[in-house]
Amino acid sequence: MTNRIVVTKTHIDGAPKETDFEVKSQVLAQSAQPAGSVIVKNLYVSVDPYQLNRMKSDSSSQSYSFLAAGIGPEIDCYGVGKVVASGNPEFQEGDLVAGLLTWGEYSVLKPGSMFRKLDAMGFPLSNHIGALAFSGLTAYAGLFEVGKAKKGDRVFVSTASGSVGHLVGQFAKLHGCYVVGSAGSKAKVELLKEKLGFDDAFNYKDATDLRATLKKYFPDGIDVYFDNVGGEMLEAAIDNMNAFGRVAVCGVISEYTGTGRRAAPNMVDVIYKRLTIRGFLANDFMPVFPEFISKACEHMGSGKMVSIEDISVGLDSIPSAFVDLFTGGNVGKKIVQIAQE
Template identity: 65%
Template structure:
């Protein structure tokens, strides 16, 4: 006889336009029997930690505003379970590759349990002696995004000048740390005095500034990079991208990792000067982490080394309880978090 539980999960009440707010979300509940048919391929996972990421907002928009993204990140319907990266524990498995009790990492849900059928993206997790939360951020998608984006897309050389926006974010803080360890000169920007101090004093960025205190971003970047920028790791788009392109050196590279300015304002655009792009032979390249799984094992071994020698710091911002997901998510767009935002849903 199988146990029946109530599975609580977060859903949107309607499509979201602009900044998300608490009333856009609701907690829904379904009864769930914690068993599966043998060899059904179905798996039920008890969710432990889930990732909270800005890109999810693009999936919550109405079809018309998110259709461009719909082939790459499946649009969400109101009331629907929301899939998200995270760590959990198998409670029932119809897939011979997984057993009850296995720790797993991959696409689970913003819920207490994940019911995975058909094709799902999940693998067994060996925590390697690290806290489970590390496997959501540092050793998860955020870490791989930073690692692949910096090394594969930006193709850095030692001594180059690197600028990172949203530098206290889940990806930005790691890009800065990877860049510094690699021997680059790293400057970050963030949205508060506290974050700027954190970047300089805790993470060892060579310099940092609060973009909210600046009125002329081109002049600001000229001040921080008198010799120009070789690499801009862009998480924000808009004016910051324009200012970075204006301050780039020849053969400069821009990795477009995120465009948070557009996520909440569909009309917002960056208009970098294409004369700069041409004369300075700049490359602007968008990327998604999903194209870079081929370097996953390289990423893990390098990062684990850095963690064991204490060369890299893990910056996490963890809320607790399923019901904290909406506010955790909303906070991303207010700049509330420092480091990787996630929600702990249950103890192991």
Template identity: 45%
Template sequence: MGEVSNKQVFLRNYVSGFPKESDMYLVEGKITLKLPEGSNDVLLKNLYLSCDPYMRTRMNKVDGPEVEGFNAYILDSPLTGYGVAKVIESGDPNYKEGDLVWGFTKWEEYSLVPSTQIVFKIEHNDVPLSYYTGILGMPGMTAYAGFFEIGSPKKGENVFVSAASGAVGQLVGQFAKLTGCYVVGSAGSKEKVDLLKNKLGFDEAFNYKEELDLNAALKRYFPEGIDIYFENVGGKTLDAVLLNLKLHARIPTCGMISQYNLTQHEGVTNLSNLIYKRIRMEGFVVSDYYHLYPKFLEFLLPHIREGKIVYVEDIAEGLENGPAALVGLFSGRNVGKQVVVVARE
């Protein structure tokens, strides 16, 4: 195989405030579909790319947290993120031509990456491949680790999930129901609230944009208080939740999407409740839990196959629609997990 064209999505400039499609641009590059002599890298054909909220922090000029994958993007270079890909050629004996993998890749049709960027080889392909950007990939592991490892749920507990129709939230709610918990989710539209209640099995759901007083809304849905708050948004929601937690409540802290586009983050005023109610609030990064991936698949795959867990995806066709799909995360345009299809095989 010789040189072929390679569509790519580049970052044009660093972002302040909400990202725009014009902050990115499409390039028609070239790539040789042959590994350089003696290379240990892996040549990938990208199939599905994942749009994730943390990618916004990488559009800032300053590097994000000192965690692999959070460093600032390089201008006039391809975006990088999680994706599903097919191995075309490999300099690493662990991977061979035709293998399907998921891990870190670039926003382009073909990528040459170090094999260390592959997180796992895909062994189970009786489920949609796109699931490895979501329910069976990083977001699924995030929901699993945050809820079970940090949330430590017990049957009969009360669970609140913010950004509940998103890639992670929709799974946390279903995991809570499987555990025998009462679960309520918040989302930003009537369509999403209906989805939570009618398709994803949440006991209750509400549109936070319609609630003038979040504290009052939470008291309505949780008259006895909240045992586990799965934190995806931060800001005013977190402040209201802190007033409604029970003794020894847990807050697995996954994300704070309401803050990512603000130049000045909102203050949280009710933190003293952490003391009086002996609350545990713990942030986590999913890569710390990838050692649990085999156990996670063992738990989740049978539930997916039996239809006991459902997963909602929002599919954008074509790399050229990637920037709009990514930007849409921050206005809540997506319903479910946002995926960009580069190629289907």
């Protein structure tokens, strides 16, 4: 059996380009795998900004990533697939699984790797790598566990039309918060206001003074800032935070490529307003997963919450899909469909 995989030609420093990637073929034989391995035909794979960190030549974040273990040419990603060969009695041919796959037509899931049998619960399979998986958990845990959002809080979300942001805003609205999001185009701003129920939204590219812009949208200040970008937006948000405000630091896409300047928040404000700035990773909040999945299924089942997905088709579209994340090309969760079910 031949497997086609997407790999990096070399380390990537700065913004990624499609030419940084190539498709390689490898021979895949069940007999050559460690005992207990499961081979999965990939159906949907995820494309996320954080993956850039493990492609860098020298990034301290590489070593923190739970993806770092056993780095090979394959690039790990979250995904959904179907078992085609199994050396593990718990998994049978034809089983649907969700977990840590790789950018390829097939993934080899070695014993001890992170995956589970998937019950789609009537939702499209693509939902299970976004709103009903880590994107959703990141939004939920970041907003409620880290940001400690409560009814009536004023919540600001950056990259609000992104994979996590658009869910943060909807969770916050359903919880009784006032929510404003920032995004990078007029169409995205419309989406947030018209389709996703945000109280308001703005195009950060039109804002000449982010501090004044946030002041306009939050005349009574910000209680929770769900930060996906870092940089100047973080500084401007801190300027507008209320006393005892919380910043949930989910991503710093402005800094991943090394092109945006680092945020230098006003620490005098941090003290006098007693702000908490806390970084988090969704995988630390697995104990919250059952609560999250129950809420998310309820909201999505009743149509109160929608999952926006931006699906491209075919393994060869992975590089362009990934590059798009850094140029604002995507709306919602970026997913690549590798094969039909």
